Amino acid sequence: MTSQAQKPLIVQVVRQFLPNRGGLEDVVANLCHSLPERGFRVRVVTCDSLFSEPERGRLPVEEVIDGIEIVRIPWRGSTRYPVAPAVFRHLRDADLVHVHAIDFFFDALSWGRLLHRRPMVATTHGGFFHTKAFSALKATWFNSVTRVSAQGYANIIGCSEADVRTFQPIARDRVRLIENGVDIGKFEDAASKVPARRLVTIGRFSSNKRLPLLIALTAALKARHPDWSLDIIGVPSDLTVDMLQAEARKQGVEAAVTVHKGLTNPEIHHRLAEVSLFVSASDYEGFGLVAVEAMSAGLLPVLNANAAFVDLAGRHPALSLCDFADIAATADRVEAAYVRLEAQGPALRADLMSAAHAYGWSAVADRYCDVYRSVLGLASVSPPAMSFDTTAPAR
Template sequence: MAIVEADRVREKPTMESAPLIVHVVRQFLPNRGGLEDVVANLARQTVRRGYRVRVVTLNSLFTAPEEKLPAREDIDGIEVVRIPWSGSSRYPLAPKVFGHLADADLIHVHAIDFFFDALAWGRLLHRKPMLVTTHGGFFHTRKYAAIKKIWFRTLTRVSAMAYRRLVCCSASDLKQFSEIAPDSLLIENGADIGKFADTASRRAKRRIVTIGRFSVNKRLEHLLDAMAVLKTRDPDWHLDIVGAESDLNRADVEAAIEGRDLSGRVTLHVSPDNDAIRRVIAEASLFASASEYEGFGLVALEAMSAGLLPVLNANDAFTTLADRHPVIRLADFTNPEAAATVIEAAYEGLSRQPDVVRSGLLDAARGYSWDIVAGRYIDLYRSLDVIAAEGT
């Protein structure tokens, strides 16, 4: 059924008649991270609008590759199909994806990886209209930067030609991908602003939260260096590190904490559920990230929706957010003394005007509601179907 008919479908949606959108993504629930949360939230919103949604993903998490997940599962009305894979987590090979596309009305690929290339080169096999969302591409670290640039300008450029639209989720992505796909669009990610809504402490506290997977590019060691400086200036400072194991595991992070003599001043929370994260946030006033690279900065927006004042490393994505929302504070986390000073200033400003700062944070976060962002994607889905119907 044509996606442009979705308004009629929404009146009396049925599993048989509703258009089917197939999202293809390397990792999905139960894994937690920015990419997984984006796909899950978009899929939920699309189901609510009367579409059928299938997510095709890998059958194990990169953090536990030997533990196989169910081959099929229903999560919040989303059909989840998990397929076997081999190779590296950086470029997992999963050719069985082609077996789950035949009934799709539209394929939505997420991230620039094997799926992006394979579905592009195999488009004569599935013959389905496709779009892709970049999610930061593959420049999350500077490692192999020269090879990545060659790959981007050759294979990625050719693969992009198979997609009806290339959607960038940040201004920095748009700047980069416009070089190989001039008609790229910008649809910034939404944030789940209800997940931790307005839960931060209403009294200013010298307590910081950082949330994100334990990846090298998050530069937790830089945040810990700043925390070591803060401890010497005021013993009340405390940092909660919340996240899931990735490039770094629990032992790696614990060693970094102990190596800076921060035991008792830093608490590590590995893979907590949302209720546990809310309890952590409820005791804190600030959010910090020393990440050297972000595709968009989703976690900062979720922190703002909770009422946490962000102090962020001045990477491209965070700088773009700060330019738009002056309440955000930027710091150079490669300089721990300077970063600590910015964190102290953020706390002082919050303690002077807690209600004003909190109101500004919550108002800024509301503009990234998934209801708004999903509407933009639905409009794009319809336009792609019109293009297909016209044979262009």
């Protein structure tokens, strides 16, 4: 039997982690929880403050949360590209380094690989194309700096078919598709058991989510039926609670739009009991994890037709796609979804929840561990792949 000290140590490097909450943080946390039972030790290296709550100041340098060892390091500069060179100090006992997202860590650990000499893999998490802002500069950076940085990684793991298509031109056959796992238990079967004219969106209050469009959508729906309302659940980013509430007042729907900051998962589960429809106007997603979480709750998603959501809807025809910039057409689609719930409610909820199970973390963690073992030259011990084939070519 392998002792704990003999198990390979995987150091996960990510700019934000617990106690912060978000899609990226959830993915890393779930992966960390899955690794010990698969024969790996794990440590997370992250920045020492929360970008969404700078008033909290610096967090403890070392901490264990939910059984995960966390080391925090100082940083400076932009929250999109936090410069944190102290990361190199915490790689000395790593057997493999796993970098999450395309930012300073991705670049610095590649360009400095002769200093740390550790094998590395990276997961894309949507790259840095979450908004169209500075698109020309981003394209130039991607095809120069990111292209060179990618050479330092044994594998680049695309967490969606869209990411694979983006990164294959600069990393070719080193790109692998492992779609994000989803914690399908935390909101399972939480949605209203009867159709309700109540919408919810969950995620960071960031500009790429286009939350003002959801507020405008709510206003358009209320003009048709007074019962429509919207819950916005998440944590502040470049949009704040005050900004969203001001937009609701501007649209005349302040009584119908409720903004919830920093709810725990049990609190979110409780809120979803009054909701039937999940909406997202996001113009970019790395994978669409939150839409799958919504499906696991029994919520019917109506989604903006970005690349990740188009790929997801290609597998699950129950999902509705539209252009959220066209408020009237989107309102039509939402009302049509509500009519479907009235006609097919229990069966539709059951189908959505069943489909979400294909994204559970067990099979996803097995695939990540296969990558780790391959890079480290260890034998694979994974069982046969479960659920749908995530290595299938993009549609």
